[in-house]
Amino acid sequence: xxxxxxxxxxxxxxxxxxxxxxxxxxxxxxxxxxxxxxxxxxxxxxxxxxxxxxxxxxxxxxxxxxxxxxxxxxxxxxxxxxxxxxxxxxxxxxxxxxxxxxxxxxxxxxxxxxxxxxxxxxxxxxxxxxxxxxxxxxxxxxxxxxxxxxxxxxxx
Amino acid sequence: xxxxxxxxxxxxxxxxxxxxxxxxxxxxxxxxxxxxxxxxxxxxxxxxxxxxxxxxxxxxxxxxxxxxxxxxxxxxxxxxxxxxxxxxxxxxxxxxxxxxxxxxxxxxxxxxxxxxxxxxxxxxxxxxxxxxxxxxxxxxxxxxxxxxxxxxxxxxxxxxxxxxxxxxxxxxxxxxxxxxxxxxxxxxxxxxxxxxxxxxxxxxxxxxxxxxxxxxxxxxxxxxxxxxxxxxxxxxxxxxxxxxxxxxxxxxxxxxxxxxxxxxxxxxxxxxxxxxxxxxxxxxxxxxxxxxxxxxxxxxxxxxxxxxxxxxxxxxxxxxxxxxxxxxxxxx
Numbered sequence: 001x002x003x004x005x006x007x008x009x010x011x012x013x014x015x016x017x018x019x020x021x022x023x024x025x026x027x028x029x030x031x032x033x034x035x036x037x038x039x040x041x042x043x044x045x046x047x048x049x050x051x052x053x054x055x056x057x058x059x060x061x062x063x064x065x066x067x068x069x070x071x072x073x074x075x076x077x078x079x080x081x082x083x084x085x086x087x088x089x090x091x092x093x094x095x096x097x098x099x100x101x102x103x104x105x106x107x108x109x110x111x112x113x114x115x116x117x118x119x120x121x122x123x124x125x126x127x128x129x130x131x132x133x134x135x136x137x138x139x140x141x142x143x144x145x146x147x148x149x150x151x152x153x154x155x156x
Numbered sequence: 157x158x159x160x161x162x163x164x165x166x167x168x169x170x171x172x173x174x175x176x177x178x179x180x181x182x183x184x185x186x187x188x189x190x191x192x193x194x195x196x197x198x199x200x201x202x203x204x205x206x207x208x209x210x211x212x213x214x215x216x217x218x219x220x221x222x223x224x225x226x227x228x229x230x231x232x233x234x235x236x237x238x239x240x241x242x243x244x245x246x247x248x249x250x251x252x253x254x255x256x257x258x259x260x261x262x263x264x265x266x267x268x269x270x271x272x273x274x275x276x277x278x279x280x281x282x283x284x285x286x287x288x289x290x291x292x293x294x295x296x297x298x299x300x301x302x303x304x305x306x307x308x309x310x311x312x313x314x315x316x317x318x319x320x321x322x323x324x325x326x327x328x329x330x331x332x333x334x335x336x337x338x339x340x341x342x343x344x345x346x347x348x349x350x351x352x353x354x355x356x357x358x359x360x361x362x363x364x365x366x367x368x369x370x371x372x373x374x375x376x377x378x379x380x381x382x383x384x385x386x387x388x389x390x391x392x393x394x395x396x397x398x399x400x401x402x403x404x405x406x407x408x409x410x411x412x413x414x415x416x417x418x419x420x421x422x423x424x425x426x427x428x429x430x431x432x433x434x435x436x437x438x439x440x441x442x443x444x445x446x447x448x449x450x451x452x453x454x455x456x457x458x459x460x461x462x463x464x465x466x467x468x469x470x471x472x473x474x475x476x477x478x479x480x481x482x483x484x485x486x487x488x
Contacts, residue, residue: 031185035467117342147481152474
């Protein structure tokens with residue numbers, strides 16, 4: 001059904017630019033409008049692909065946590081055992097493609113990585129955590145690529 | 157804020173001023189932690205016409221960070237005569253009755269703050285080396301300032317705890333304000349705790365946001381250092397780390413968009429700044445990216461919760477992925 005939501009965003013942006021921007025006199029108001037335009041741009045960029053991005057991210061994060069679980073099996077200590085229990089307790093994949101369901105899963109998976117940080121991050125130079133080195137490198141690479149995908153060049 | 161409100165306020169502060177009028181009131185874009193307004197006033201004093209340019213800094217309804225206006229006022233007052241260029245503050249109104257929220261008034265200095273123009277415009281190419289050197293010299297002066305003169309300044313218990321104090325402060329803010337899990341920042345906090353730098357010789361005045369964009373400049377160089385709301389006592393290398401981060405290169409490969417990092421450090425040390433240990437600088441660079449990301453997490457919470465309608469806060473949320481990528485590059 002046209003206009004699609006991302007088209008509605010573009011129409012609103014065009015309307016603001018055509019009718020409101022020329023009326024603005026203060027530099028401050030013009031700056032606020034420029035920020036609005038940037039937000040509309042982000043909305044249009046992300047809208048179409050957001051569900052697919054979340055499905056892919058959730059699948060990849062879950063696979064990485066599986067690798068972390070396997071590596072943790074070779075790490076001695078109660079903290080490693082607790083981390084494995086935490087991974088085992090992760091919720092099942094989202095049962096539908098509502099954004100709220102996919103985001104809940106995404107947040108749970110990211111939270112699992114946040115909780116793993118005290119084991120994963122020092123693995124680069126802690127001998128006890130050496131089995132986690134490879135998954136550390138892969139997780140860092142994943143989060144870096146994900147960050148670059150989401151990045152908006154606000155500061156130039 | 158309206159011109160008639162300001163005129164009424166000035167009449168109270170300047171009882172001898174006759175025919176007082178306020179004009180050209182304008183809000184200055186940016187200033188995400190405190191509103192900044194500019195205005196001109198003219199009056200007659202004992203028959204002599206007077207014209208003055210003013211700045212009002214007013215607390216916003218919500219901001220990127222919780223900051224302390226009384227500290228900022230105290231700082232500006234203490235900086236007078238110190239050799240650190242800064243605007244002269246005139247009045248502080250903690251109850252903010254005249255302008256709805258707490259505010260202070262200071263003189264308006266000449267110059268602009270536009271860091272992107274400074275970094276890129278051929279018009280400023282000739283001034284960039286001069287401003288880079290002044291930026292290093294002023295920073296060294298800030299770090300030699302006697303913090304004993306600043307009663308309200310937040311300070312860690314000792315130089316030995318300076319770095320950990322900052323790490324814990326920003327970690328607390330993240331836990332309080334984050335609307336979603338932050339795995340990259342958790343990795344960073346783990347790294348920071350494992351790479352704490354050696355303590356500084358003594359606690360110094362740390363500006364906390366000393367970057368291109370937070371000082372005024374004109375063709376003669378730096379005319380005033382602004383935005384002291386994150387000032388605290390700590391490790392002076394913290395300021396060097398902050399100004400060195402990728403975000404403040406403004407799309408160039410130059411520190412602050414001005415000169416190479418090595419050149420800046422050399423000029424800062426030669427001007428009497430602290431000795432910059434490369435490992436400590438890396439720690440503070442990682443920390444600064446983390447702190448910057450957490451400032452935006454706080455701003456995101458303000459707009460998502462409806463506490464603020466400032467579009468700047470909404471836009472800054474989208475800076476964080478770039479900061480995360482930079483953090484992972486640094487600690488990877």
